[in-house]
Amino acid sequence: MLKLDNVTKVYRTGAFGGGSTTAVGGVSFEVGPGEVVSLIGESGSGKSTLGRMILGLTPVTSGSITWNGTAVRPAKSYYREVQGVFQDPFSTFNPVFKADRVFRMIKEVYFPEVPPAEWAERVRASLADVRLNPAQILGKFPHQLSGGQLQRLLIARALLLDIKLLVADEITSMLDASTRIDVLNLLAELKGRGLGVLYITHDLSLGTYLAERTIVLRRGTVAEMGPTETVFTGPKHPYTRELLAAVPRLREPWQEAEPIESCLYHDKAGTGGLLEVEPGHYVACARLAGCAG
Numbered sequence: 001m002l003k004l005d006n007v008t009k010v011y012r013t014g015a016f017g018g019g020s021t022t023a024v025g026g027v028s029f030e031v032g033p034g035e036v037v038s039l040i041g042e043s044g045s046g047k048s049t050l051g052r053m054i055l056g057l058t059p060v061t062s063g064s065i066t067w068n069g070t071a072v073r074p075a076k077s078y079y080r081e082v083q084g085v086f087q088d089p090f091s092t093f094n095p096v097f098k099a100d101r102v103f104r105m106i107k108e109v110y111f112p113e114v115p116p117a118e119w120a121e122r123v124r125a126s127l128a129d130v131r132l133n134p135a136q137i138l139g140k141f142p143h144q145l146s147g148g149q150l151q152r153l154l155i156a157r158a159l160l161l162d163i164k165l166l167v168a169d170e171i172t173s174m175l176d177a178s179t180r181i182d183v184l185n186l187l188a189e190l191k192g193r194g195l196g197v198l199y200i201t202h203d204l205s206l207g208t209y210l211a212e213r214t215i216v217l218r219r220g221t222v223a224e225m226g227p228t229e230t231v232f233t234g235p236k237h238p239y240t241r242e243l244l245a246a247v248p249r250l251r252e253p254w255q256e257a258e259p260i261e262s263c264l265y266h267d268k269a270g271t272g273g274l275l276e277v278e279p280g281h282y283v284a285c286a287r288l289a290g291c292a293g
């Protein structure tokens with residue numbers, strides 16, 4: 001299980017590192033086996049920073065991230081079980097190497113003992129899982145493949161490792177509608193096989209598709225989290241309502257979100273500044289400055 005406890009990330013900024021940006025402030029949540037949790041928030045809310053910290057690519061400033069009770073660190077044993085797939089598949093591939101080199105590297109690092117014929121079969125099976133035809137993929141350079149094909153290639157690579165948790169950061173944003181549904185259905189199937197997924201997105205409609213729990217991130221802190229159905233049908237935080245109101249719905253009139261004026265949960269919030277308004281449904285103070293006074 002993945003567990004984040006009061007995780008904060010402060011980036012040093014400015015010409016000589018004199019300034020700072022708190023990208024993530026005191027975030028706590030868990031992702032269990034076979035659970036899909038969606039992390040939703042607008043641009044700059046800290047989603048990718050959280051994803052990178054979970055993958056050990058960016059150090060945390062304070063708080064802790066553990067995987068099955070052990071602090072995460074960029075190690076082979078961790079990446080054997082936890083992998084990330086990111087928004088822009090083109091940036092993940094070195095343009096001078098053929099795309100199937102990603103599979104060769106996985107074999108060299110993790111499975112040197114597997115005989116070539118068996119390995120070829122495993123690659124074929126993982127490509128079939130993501131509905132890619134090996135003949136159309138293997139032997140090609142990244143620029144000869146589409147964004148959707150590269151994205152699915154990355155998922156296939158993660159599947160070869162038989163991972164337990166996938167950090168999926170905006171993985172469908174570059175895909176056309178039909179490929180997007182294919183990838184989401186694939187994730188649903190993998191979830192059924194016990195894969196945990198942290199599904200990072202700014203697209204609320206995609207968040208609801210798979211996730212049983214939703215975390216709404218606002219300016220680096222959790223505004224609201226709970227069962228997806230509950231959060232979407234009865235959002236308590238004005239920011240969540242604002243986000244939901246921003247989703248265009250066919251044949252439904254535009255509804256203005258309530259302004260964020262005062263904190264509904266001021267003085268009531270418990271651990272981590274979140275109040276449990278109903279079982280498993282947590283809401284933060286809605287004042288920009290928090291519940292300090």
Ligand SMILES: Nc1ncnc2c1ncn2[C@@H]1O[C@H](COP(=O)(O)OP(=O)(O)OP(=O)(O)O)[C@@H](O)[C@H]1O
Pocket residue numbers: 011012013021022023041042043044045046047048049050202
């Ligand atoms: N390496 C960095 N150095 C300084 N500030 C950073 C760095 N990376 C991110 N930030 C800042 O941290 C905040 C959160 O950024 P992050 O990329 O995590 O947000 P996001 O929710 O993933 O946004 P998007 O949806 O646009 O990708 C932003 O204010 C961003 O400018």
